[in-house]
Amino acid sequence: MDQQKILFVDDEEQIRRLLSSFLSRRGYAVTTAVDGQQALEMLETETPDMVITDVNMPNVDGVELTRRLRADPRLGHLPIIMLSAKVQTDEILAGYAEGADEYVPKPIEMRVLAAKVESLLRRMVQPAAPAAPAPTPIVPAPEPPAKQVIVFLHGKGGVGTTTLAVNVGVALATTAGRRISLLDLDLPYGNAATMLGLPVEHTLADLADGPGGQVSGESLAELTQLHRSGVRLLTGCDGPERAASVGGLLVRWAIERTLEVSDVVLIDTSTWWSEATMAALAGATTVCVVTTPRFVAMKATASCLAALDRLGFSGEHARLVVNNTASRGMKPQDVARRLARQIDLTVPYLATFADAARVLRPLDRGQTDEVGAIVARDLASRVVSFAA
Ligand SMILES: Nc1ncnc2c1ncn2[C@@H]1O[C@H](COP(=O)(O)OP(=O)(O)OP(=O)(O)O)[C@@H](O)[C@H]1O
Numbered sequence: 001m002d003q004q005k006i007l008f009v010d011d012e013e014q015i016r017r018l019l020s021s022f023l024s025r026r027g028y029a030v031t032t033a034v035d036g037q038q039a040l041e042m043l044e045t046e047t048p049d050m051v052i053t054d055v056n057m058p059n060v061d062g063v064e065l066t067r068r069l070r071a072d073p074r075l076g077h078l079p080i081i082m083l084s085a086k087v088q089t090d091e092i093l094a095g096y097a098e099g100a101d102e103y104v105p106k107p108i109e110m111r112v113l114a115a116k117v118e119s120l121l122r123r124m125v126q127p128a129a130p131a132a133p134a135p136t137p138i139v140p141a142p143e144p145p146a147k148q149v150i151v152f153l154h155g156k157g158g159v160g161t162t163t164l165a166v167n168v169g170v171a172l173a174t175t176a177g178r179r180i181s182l183l184d185l186d187l188p189y190g191n192a193a194t195m196l197g198l199p200v201e202h203t204l205a206d207l208a209d210g211p212g213g214q215v216s217g218e219s220l221a222e223l224t225q226l227h228r229s230g231v232r233l234l235t236g237c238d239g240p241e242r243a244a245s246v247g248g249l250l251v252r253w254a255i256e257r258t259l260e261v262s263d264v265v266l267i268d269t270s271t272w273w274s275e276a277t278m279a280a281l282a283g284a285t286t287v288c289v290v291t292t293p294r295f296v297a298m299k300a301t302a303s304c305l306a307a308l309d310r311l312g313f314s315g316e317h318a319r320l321v322v323n324n325t326a327s328r329g330m331k332p333q334d335v336a337r338r339l340a341r342q343i344d345l346t347v348p349y350l351a352t353f354a355d356a357a358r359v360l361r362p363l364d365r366g367q368t369d370e371v372g373a374i375v376a377r378d379l380a381s382r383v384v385s386f387a388a
């Protein structure tokens, strides 16, 4: 992929140098301008992929620069991040009012800036770039449906499926004010409870083994554990030898009942397409197929996508999520070519995700600027908007 270009505007030379070298090291092509006036001149001949601008500058300041960019039909679509030494609500609001996408206070927390740059640029990647920039939308983006069942699938084990399902759950529960349930249908080796730090006491398998297969809403409530983030966890099974006892009917019933007390039900699965997985797919509003950008995962991911195709899932319902569980992997365009699919979402490699439990802590504690928390929240909002 071509290097993504960032125009960085700041009147302080030291910050210009520091930030350009930081962003260049992360693979971006960075050009700099000393104030808004120079930035506007440069933008006449060159169009970057993003503008990062300081607020307080001589001549044209960052708020004015943002206003002019947003008013320009050629440049109005560019993502803009604002930086400012004064962490003042008025200033932040002025920036947002003019159309800034993000705000980062000075002194800059580099990892936070990097996460915001990455997530904004990712959001801008479109499958086919329009010939002319899209006009400012005059109708609001469609709202995702009130009730969603989102199934996380994977063909190859260890690609981060549970990590994503759990973090999306916690991010949604802590930010969106919606009722979120997580159903762990990795029956033989489920580990959502471990990631959430919850003990496994009862599982769906207990109901399957119960007298005469009698189940009720109350018995399901007894199985559900409440995580402090607000996520309600329902574990399918606590051991591989009982996995086969959890059948499709029981799972279908569990999903329906869980949906009665939830707005979003997230379902983690194993690579084996058990009856439980098939039942989850039958009730899914969105399926996220998770893969890593590695050759070893491609064949299984391709089979998984092909099977969904045969089951009648359109591209809108089955989404391809490329999760970078390592800092290196195939290039996105090679993954897309190999799978003959557009990538719907890319998750960066994150040290905090490498130890899946760690990202939950900042989210729980409301440390929303922590890099893992930022990525998880962005990920969550994109996953629920797939159904919009
Ligand atoms: N974006 C990421 N960056 C870094 N590490 C990650 C990322 N996503 C997941 N990981 C790590 O990858 C490992 C595998 O993750 P996880 O258990 O969620 O995968 P899985 O697909 O659910 O595996 P299984 O098939 O065993 O259920 C974990 O150690 C996790 O912390």
Ligand SMILES: [Mg+2]
Pocket: 161, 162, 163, 186, 191, 268, 269
């Ligand atoms: Mg898993």
